[in-house]
Amino acid sequence: MDVVFLSRLQFAVATLFHFFFVPLTIGLVIMIAIMETIYARRGDEEYRRMAKFWGKIFLINFAVGVVTGITLEFQFGTNWAGYSKYVGDIFGSLLAIEATATFFLESVFIGLWAFSWDKVSPKLHALFIWLVAAASTGSAYWILVANSWMQHPVGYVIRGGRAELVDFWAVITQPFAIVTFAHVVSAAYILAAFFVMGVCSYHILRKTHVAFATKSFRIAVTFALIFSLGNILIGDLHGKEMAKAQPTKLAAAEAQWETMKGAPFVLLRIPDEENERNPIDLIAIPKFLSWLALGSADAEFKGLKEWPKEERPPVALTFWSFRIMVGLGFLFALVSLIAFWKRNKLESAPWLLKGLMWMIPLPYLAASMGWLVTEVGRQPWIVYGVMKTSEAASEVAASQVGFSLAAFVVVYTLLGIACFTLIAKFVAQGPKAPPAEAK
Amino acid sequence: MLETIWFLLWGILWAVYFMLDGFDLGLGTLNPFISRNETEKRILYNSMGPFWDGNEVWLIAAGGVTFAAFPTMYAVMFSALYSPLLLILFGLIIRGVAFEFRGKIDNEGWRVLWDICHFLGSFGPALLFGVAFANIFQGIPIDGRGVFQGSILTLLNPYGILGGLLFVMLFLVHGALWLAIKSSGDLEARAGRTAGRLWWALLVVAVVFLVATFFSTNLYANYFANPVLFVVPLVTVSALLAVRWFIAIKRWWKAWFASSLTIVTATLFGIIGLYPNMLPSSLNPKYSLTAFNSASSPLTLKIMLVVALVFVPIVILYQAWGYYLLRGKVTEEDLASDEAY
Numbered sequence: 017m018d019v020v021f022l023s024r025l026q027f028a029v030a031t032l033f034h035f036f037f038v039p040l041t042i043g044l045v046i047m048i049a050i051m052e053t054i055y056a057r058r059g060d061e062e063y064r065r066m067a068k069f070w071g072k073i074f075l076i077n078f079a080v081g082v083v084t085g086i087t088l089e090f091q092f093g094t095n096w097a098g099y100s101k102y103v104g105d106i107f108g109s110l111l112a113i114e115a116t117a118t119f120f121l122e123s124v125f126i127g128l129w130a131f132s133w134d135k136v137s138p139k140l141h142a143l144f145i146w147l148v149a150a151a152s153t154g155s156a157y158w159i160l161v162a163n164s165w166m167q168h169p170v171g172y173v174i175r176g177g178r179a180e181l182v183d184f185w186a187v188i189t190q191p192f193a194i195v196t197f198a199h200v201v202s203a204a205y206i207l208a209a210f211f212v213m214g215v216c217s218y219h220i221l222r223k224t225h226v227a228f229a230t231k232s233f234r235i236a237v238t239f240a241l242i243f244s245l246g247n248i249l250i251g252d253l254h255g256k257e258m259a260k261a262q263p264t265k266l267a268a269a270e271a272q273w274e275t276m277k278g279a280p281f282v283l284l285r286i287p288d289e290e291n292e293r294n295p296i297d298l299i300a301i302p303k304f305l306s307w308l309a310l311g312s313a314d315a316e317f318k319g320l321k322e323w324p325k326e327e328r329p330p331v332a333l334t335f336w337s338f339r340i341m342v343g344l345g346f347l348f349a350l351v352s353l354i355a356f357w358k359r360n361k362l363e364s365a366p367w368l369l370k371g372l373m374w375m376i377p378l379p380y381l382a383a384s385m386g387w388l389v390t391e392v393g394r395q396p397w398i399v400y401g402v403m404k405t406s407e408a409a410s411e412v413a414a415s416q417v418g419f420s421l422a423a424f425v426v427v428y429t430l431l432g433i434a435c436f437t438l439i440a441k442f443v444a445q446g447p448k449a450p451p452a453e454a455k
Numbered sequence: 456m457l458e459t460i461w462f463l464l465w466g467i468l469w470a471v472y473f474m475l476d477g478f479d480l481g482l483g484t485l486n487p488f489i490s491r492n493e494t495e496k497r498i499l500y501n502s503m504g505p506f507w508d509g510n511e512v513w514l515i516a517a518g519g520v521t522f523a524a525f526p527t528m529y530a531v532m533f534s535a536l537y538s539p540l541l542l543i544l545f546g547l548i549i550r551g552v553a554f555e556f557r558g559k560i561d562n563e564g565w566r567v568l569w570d571i572c573h574f575l576g577s578f579g580p581a582l583l584f585g586v587a588f589a590n591i592f593q594g595i596p597i598d599g600r601g602v603f604q605g606s607i608l609t610l611l612n613p614y615g616i617l618g619g620l621l622f623v624m625l626f627l628v629h630g631a632l633w634l635a636i637k638s639s640g641d642l643e644a645r646a647g648r649t650a651g652r653l654w655w656a657l658l659v660v661a662v663v664f665l666v667a668t669f670f671s672t673n674l675y676a677n678y679f680a681n682p683v684l685f686v687v688p689l690v691t692v693s694a695l696l697a698v699r700w701f702i703a704i705k706r707w708w709k710a711w712f713a714s715s716l717t718i719v720t721a722t723l724f725g726i727i728g729l730y731p732n733m734l735p736s737s738l739n740p741k742y743s744l745t746a747f748n749s750a751s752s753p754l755t756l757k758i759m760l761v762v763a764l765v766f767v768p769i770v771i772l773y774q775a776w777g778y779y780l781l782r783g784k785v786t787e788e789d790l791a792s793d794e795a796y
Contacts, residue, residue, distance in 0.1 A: 092529075093518075104751065112522060434552070
């Protein structure tokens with residue numbers, strides 16, 4: 017296996033694993049901040065217990081997110097030296113801004129928050145967690161601006177054999193970046209909301225900590241409803257940006273081989289990549305794809321055959337990832353609606369609670385599929401239309417990368433097991449009894 | 456001019472990282488040797504508890520700034536130092552989660568597992584950062600295209616290992632002092648004594664390193680060309696002596712600040728000696744990466760300078776405030792809290 021392939025695999029492993037932890041961090045912290053604010057304003061101890069219970073899970077999750085994030089930043093240098101030299105002028109500065117402007121804030125105040133429950137006033141303490149919340153969302157913004165630049169490079173010029181920045185404002189405000197940010201953050205809220213609803217369902221089903229779980233559930237279900245419906249609209253906008261910026265990715269995501277005016281959307285499609293056709297193509301909605309992606313029912317949708325094979329992304333992987341993500345997105349909206357409708361009589365709907373419990377992994381799956389569409393669908397480019405992935409890797413020995421890849425897999429697997437065990441333990445244990453009951 | 460400013464900022468970020476995470480790494484290395492029971496171990500972990508994460512961000516900032524301001528340097532440095540860097544990162548991974556995981560399951564085997572991870576994840580990075588920087592000071596075999604023509608064994612040369620040893624000693628003293636600040640009674644006394652004894656070892660390693668630097672690197676050239684620069688190593692030496700004095704009179708905070716100054720100026724001593732090189736090539740000086748041939752465009756450097764001048768002081772303010780807020784010793788009450796490690 018060659019260095020490029022091994023490096024891609026390593027980056028994929030490292031990113032997907034990192035992103036198991038990031039969305040829960042981004043989403044859960046807001047809910048904890050809301051809980052703690054209610055406590056700080058009303059002095060209701062129940063909400064303090066709530067913030068502490070979810071906070072404990074948050075901290076375990078956060079620790080793994082932090083340590084696995086560092087390897088990502090440095091992998092651009094270790095494995096993608098060609099890329100780093102070529103685009104560091106723009107891409108590097110976005111990562112540096114993320115660290116100085118937001119990640120510092122997040123890390124310093126998470127430490128203060130965890131260790132100052134009894135040392136500062138409740139209001140100041142709540143402010144700490146709001147700063148963490150703002151900073152983690154801010155971090156997401158800068159990272160996604162950087163990623164969006166790889167998808168749709170703007171504000172640069174090629175000079176002296178590299179991409180140089182000419183319009184910083186264009187880079188940080190391009191619609192592609194804004195809509196990606198909205199999409200990812202709202203996915204993070206959905207993931208966290210389903211996590212909280214699932215955990216609460218577990219306790220309500222077992223009739224442990226019912227009042228506590230019901231209150232947490234209500235906060236979460238509101239998030240789930242707003243953002244799962246919202247993300248359908250945002251996802252649609254994202255798709256339209258993709259149609260403009262990355263036609264090959266969209267064509268692969270839909271496995272559309274032929275260019276067509278008024279292309280239909282096909283509900284049941286199984287692509288055959290080798291023969292460039294779709295042997296199964298059932299239930300077509302006429303002109304719907306053109307309308308969805310391009311805003312007009314008669315617009316010309318460019319098929320994959322418009323591009324030579326070596327400029328197309330892997331079709332099956334992109335297609336299936338996209339389908340699974342979108343399908344799950346609609347499922348989340350549907351389930352959120354039902355859960356919201358049943359939110360005051362949860363105990364009479366054990367089927368819903370069971371379903372929610374088993375649904376905890378699904379938003380994780382959807383988020384991973386989303387990243388696969390984003391990154392695999394961008395191929396063969398590392399910076400769309402500007403630099404090929406094959407030109408971007410470091411000139412290091414394949415054995416070196418093979419060895420580090422194996423280390424990543426082993427260390428991350430063990431880390432994942434340990435983290436899962438701990439979170440499961442504290443979830444099952446439930447919140448601490450209030451002081452009065454403990455006596 | 457912009458390049459020179461950025462070169463200095465780059466050095467300062469690394470220096471602050473070593474100063475802050477230095478005590479964490481040193482204390483993690485010292486842990487198995489200094490703590491005698493579970494309570495002492497917990498005091499040690501909790502003395503770093505609120506701070507280690509914020510400290511580590513200086514590494515991310517240093518890495519990010521290397522990428523932003525000197526992309527070519529970033530690409531060459533980290534691909535050349537591929538294995539040591541990944542070892543450092545894996546070390547920091549197991550170190551970081553050890554804090555969070557260790558106390559969460561009440562089982563001796565579980566705690567021992569994370570104690571070992573914490574030790575390895577502290578000692579390993581401390582040593583390897585030293586090895587890496589000593590190698591940068593003396594130059595590494597990179598060719599005209601910035602491709603590393605050596606192996607990890609190339610980096611484990613006597614001067615590189617000496618650099619590793621120096622970092623470990625600096626961090627050990629620094630960490631022992633932090634423990635003396637945050638603990639009380641018997642543990643405080645032991646930490647202070649340990650710092651005092653380790654200081655002599657540090658002194659020996661530091662002197663050997665400074666002499667070896669004369670023979671193995673060109674760092675002194677800038678100093679002989681501009682003797683006024685000797686102020687920096689002079690501060691290092693005075694601060695190092697002050698550390699011993701403050702240990703003798705048991706002023707831990709002052710000793711720790713002096714130790715911080717030692718680490719910062721020691722790093723800057725190397726960085727200034729390196730200028731304008733960032734990564735000298737041992738194959739041919741023409742292949743060396745400098746602040747000028749590896750820098751970003753003037754526009755990026757300017758934007759990043761504004762970002763750095765606005766945010767870095769703010770970061771320092773709130774981080775220092777956090778240290779001030781939680782400046783007290785680790786008490787039994789602290790250990791009893793739900794969030795304590």
